[in-house]
Amino acid sequence: MDGRTENKMAIDQVDDDGNSPTVADEKPKLEKKQHVDINHNISAAIQNPLAHLTKEQLLKEVDAFAQGTGMEDTLTLLRKGALIAQNHDFESIPELDEADLEALRYEREHKWRQTKGLYMTIVLCSIGAAVQGWDQTGANGANLSFPKEFGINPAAGTPNFERNQWLLGLVNGSPHISAPFLGCWLSDPINNYVGRRGTIFFSAIFCIFPVLCQAFCQNWEQLFVCRLLLGIGWGCKASIIPVFAAENSPHYIRGGLVMSWQMYTAMGIMLGFAANLVFYRVGDLAWRFQLASAFLPAVPLAAFIYCCPESPRWYMKKGRVGDAYKSLCRLRKTPLQAARDLYYMHAQLEVEATLVKRTSNYLKRFTELFTVPRNRRATLASFIVMMSQQMCGINIISYYSSSVFSSAGASALAALFFSFGFGAINFIFAFPAVKLIDQFGRRSLLLATFPLMAVMLIATAMCFYVPESSNAHLGLIAFFIYLFSICYSPGAGPVPFTYSAEVFPLSHREVGMSWAVASINFWGFILSLTYFRIAAAFTVKGAFGFYAGLNVLCWFLIFFFVPETKKRTLEELDYVFGVPTRTFIRHQIRKAAPYFVRRYFMFDKTARLEPLYHLDHVDSS
Numbered sequence: 188m189d190g191r192t193e194n195k196m197a198i199d200q201v202d203d204d205g206n207s208p209t210v211a212d213e214k215p216k217l218e219k220k221q222h223v224d225i226n227h228n229i230s231a232a233i234q235n236p237l238a239h240l241t242k243e244q245l246l247k248e249v250d251a252f253a254q255g256t257g258m259e260d261t262l263t264l265l266r267k268g269a270l271i272a273q274n275h276d277f278e279s280i281p282e283l284d285e286a287d288l289e290a291l292r293y294e295r296e297h298k299w300r301q302t303k304g305l306y307m308t309i310v311l312c313s314i315g316a317a318v319q320g321w322d323q324t325g326a327n328g329a330n331l332s333f334p335k336e337f338g339i340n341p342a343a344g345t346p347n348f349e350r351n352q353w354l355l356g357l358v359n360g361s362p363h364i365s366a367p368f369l370g371c372w373l374s375d376p377i378n379n380y381v382g383r384r385g386t387i388f389f390s391a392i393f394c395i396f397p398v399l400c401q402a403f404c405q406n407w408e409q410l411f412v413c414r415l416l417l418g419i420g421w422g423c424k425a426s427i428i429p430v431f432a433a434e435n436s437p438h439y440i441r442g443g444l445v446m447s448w449q450m451y452t453a454m455g456i457m458l459g460f461a462a463n464l465v466f467y468r469v470g471d472l473a474w475r476f477q478l479a480s481a482f483l484p485a486v487p488l489a490a491f492i493y494c495c496p497e498s499p500r501w502y503m504k505k506g507r508v509g510d511a512y513k514s515l516c517r518l519r520k521t522p523l524q525a526a527r528d529l530y531y532m533h534a535q536l537e538v539e540a541t542l543v544k545r546t547s548n549y550l551k552r553f554t555e556l557f558t559v560p561r562n563r564r565a566t567l568a569s570f571i572v573m574m575s576q577q578m579c580g581i582n583i584i585s586y587y588s589s590s591v592f593s594s595a596g597a598s599a600l601a602a603l604f605f606s607f608g609f610g611a612i613n614f615i616f617a618f619p620a621v622k623l624i625d626q627f628g629r630r631s632l633l634l635a636t637f638p639l640m641a642v643m644l645i646a647t648a649m650c651f652y653v654p655e656s657s658n659a660h661l662g663l664i665a666f667f668i669y670l671f672s673i674c675y676s677p678g679a680g681p682v683p684f685t686y687s688a689e690v691f692p693l694s695h696r697e698v699g700m701s702w703a704v705a706s707i708n709f710w711g712f713i714l715s716l717t718y719f720r721i722a723a724a725f726t727v728k729g730a731f732g733f734y735a736g737l738n739v740l741c742w743f744l745i746f747f748f749v750p751e752t753k754k755r756t757l758e759e760l761d762y763v764f765g766v767p768t769r770t771f772i773r774h775q776i777r778k779a780a781p782y783f784v785r786r787y788f789m790f791d792k793t794a795r796l797e798p799l800y801h802l803d804h805v806d807s808s
């Protein structure tokens with residue numbers, strides 16, 4: 188009986204509250220051989236499923252795996268790869284020759300020197316993110332003109348201005364209606380039949396033609412329909428591109444690679460503002476070009492997506508192990524590294540299968556997001572980070588910065604220039620997150636930046652009290668909005684999509700990411716719809732104060748419900764989200780909060796945070 192068989196025996200003893208009397212009673216006997224229940228990980232251990240196998244057992248299982256999957260021709264590599272996956276101290280493995288050791292040393296010392304196939308995948312897919320950012324800022328500039336042409340002028344004092352404020356919010360936010368209620372949920376069944384690449388191609392089509400059609404609309408109803416169709420592409424694309432990038436990336440730089448999604452979104456925002464300025468001189472037709480220009484980034488996405496290797500994990504899910512290995516060979520530097528990742532992936536997926544049986548029943552998989560404890564914790568965490576990205580108020584600035592600057596006294600052209608500055612800063616300050624997100628972690632970046640964003644929004648609100656006749660009035664407002672963008676770019680910007688793409692098990696990754704993207708688009712629609720009414724009720728400065736309060740609320744939710752995911756393989760995160768919520772909250776109150784106060788309020792540099800999670804080690808016996 189091997190270690191994984193005993194794992195099943197141990198799992199059966201744990202109840203829904205995380206209590207394990209039977210395992211506890213037998214702890215002296217099973218301490219070295221029992222495995223962790225990834226639904227109720229009360230020990231907070233992160234376990235290597237190969238750690239407790241003897242070399243003889245491991246190699247026997249590798250032989251059976253190779254024979255059962257038709258991989259006999261790669262058996263030598265698989266054996267070496269399995270030994271490396273079991274014991275990360277590869278220098279002590281006698282089966283490795285000098286060429287093998289050199290390749291592994293190179294990987295350790297040059298983490299960012301990856302294959303062209305991997306970087307092509309990341310860059311090409313991230314270009315798709317630019318569509319959404321460009322469209323948001325295209326609408327931002329178009330808001331200065333098309334509402335008047337279509338008879339929905341939201342300016343106070345104009346006929347039906349209260350009704351028009353709701354209609355303008357509805358038109359701007361319409362992609363956020365179809366994305367969470369249709370586009371996101373289409374990604375799962377499409378993925379099932381045509382894979383990650385086919386789903387991305389499908390979404391790219393909906394990011395090209397509806398966008399172009401916006402230029403020919405003759406009333407707000409037609410524009411509303413075009414933007415609804417665009418939302419299908421938005422939702423489907425956002426649900427799968429971060430997952431595709433996460434599944435193809437090595438775990439030690441996964442955060443930095445996947446966050447390129449947000450970096451390209453920021454680039455799209457900047458380019459959209461640039462297009463607004465370019466087309467401003469066109470006059471009455473400017474808004475048509477501003478909205479339609481957002482189709483450009485989707486063209487290379489549709490044209491070249493099939494040049495990228497398919498996700499090896501999608502192949503594994505379909506039982507196509509040989510194809511998964513070929514894909515990994517394009518994504519990793521050497522066949523040895525591909526074999527290592529393949530077998531470790533297989534071993535972790537075997538353990539994951541004890542969590543919940545894979546099923547093609549869409550409704551059952553969705554239900555299990557909330558009924559299976561490990562899934563439920565990931566669902567809650569992804570919901571919080573996605574909601575927080577919207578509640579921080581960033582899309583109010585993305586959609587309505589030109590209106591905000593106009594309300595502060597700027598001319599239409601000046602408002603567009605100030606908005607371009609916001610877009611440029613948002614893009615430039617996204618770059619540091621490429622390194623920071625894997626160095627400091629996703630959770631740490633969120634906890635560090637949300638309080639700063641709240642302060643900047645309050646400062647922006649206070650600047651509206653500076654007399655408008657003063658030269659400092661507009662400059663101060665722009666200055667603090669820019670500082671808000673600087674704080675947002677490495678934290679609430681890149682983290683939510685990266686985080687949500689990681690946290691779900693392979694069996695539920697598509698439907699889980701659909702849930703996460705539906706959440707962010709739903710809250711984006713709420714913000715887009717309500718901004719003008721909130722600003723009318725609270726005034727613009729009151730609206731900024733309101734969003735500052737939401738930033739504080741988001742900080743507390745992240746502190747108590749969002750675990751760290753950095754430098755863990757996607758399968759190891761099963762153990763992280765296996766820790767009961769009450770255990771995590773107890774650790775935050777008893778350990779993390781005192782450490783936070785001592786380190787950052789009392790400036791005690793000797794303060795140390797006792798870790799909640801601990802790594803399981805290879806049995807050396």
